[in-house]
Amino acid sequence: MENNVKISILLDIYGKLLTEKQYKLLEDYYNNDLSLSEIAENEEITRQAVRDNLKKGEKNLFEYEEKLGFMKKTIMQEEQIADILSEITKIENTSSDKEVAKVLQDVKEKLNCLV
Numbered sequence: 001m002e003n004n005v006k007i008s009i010l011l012d013i014y015g016k017l018l019t020e021k022q023y024k025l026l027e028d029y030y031n032n033d034l035s036l037s038e039i040a041e042n043e044e045i046t047r048q049a050v051r052d053n054l055k056k057g058e059k060n061l062f063e064y065e066e067k068l069g070f071m072k073k074t075i076m077q078e079e080q081i082a083d084i085l086s087e088i089t090k091i092e093n094t095s096s097d098k099e100v101a102k103v104l105q106d107v108k109e110k111l112n113c114l115v
Contacts, residue, residue, distance in 0.1 A: 004030060006071075010061040013070050022057035029054055081111050 008030045015023050025043070028034045029050075036054075040047045065071050088104050088111075095101060 007058055007061060009071055010065055013074075014061050014064040014068075017064060018057050018060055022053055022060070025050055025053045026057045026061075078115055081115050085111055 007026070011023070011026050011030060015026070018026070025039055028039050028042070029036070034042070036047045036050045039050045043050065085108055088108050092101055092104050095104075
């Protein structure tokens with residue numbers, strides 16, 4: 001997974017644990033696609049201060065993930081759900097029992113809501 005995408009996901013998960021300033025700067029840089037210069041101008045600080053705050057915020061996000069592992073768990077759950085959906089589809093394609101097909105379809109719909 002690309003680092004920018006990873007940081008954006010981590011920001012969604014752990015962003016509220018950062019300082020308000022770090023959260024805002026990371027949000028502007030990774031989610032709003034602003035440059036360091038644009039952020040510096042908006043916040044009336046130097047480019048270097050923006051960069052330093054971004055690096056500290058990124059470091060904190062990765063430390064939170066290392067300790068808590070929510071992103072890793074979420075990705076693993078999504079992969080498991082995809083595998084289960086694949087297996088259900090195989091069973092549906094080989095089963096001729098309409099009641100079983102209906103139950104499997106209901107299960108698939110519920111699993112799809114989790115992804």
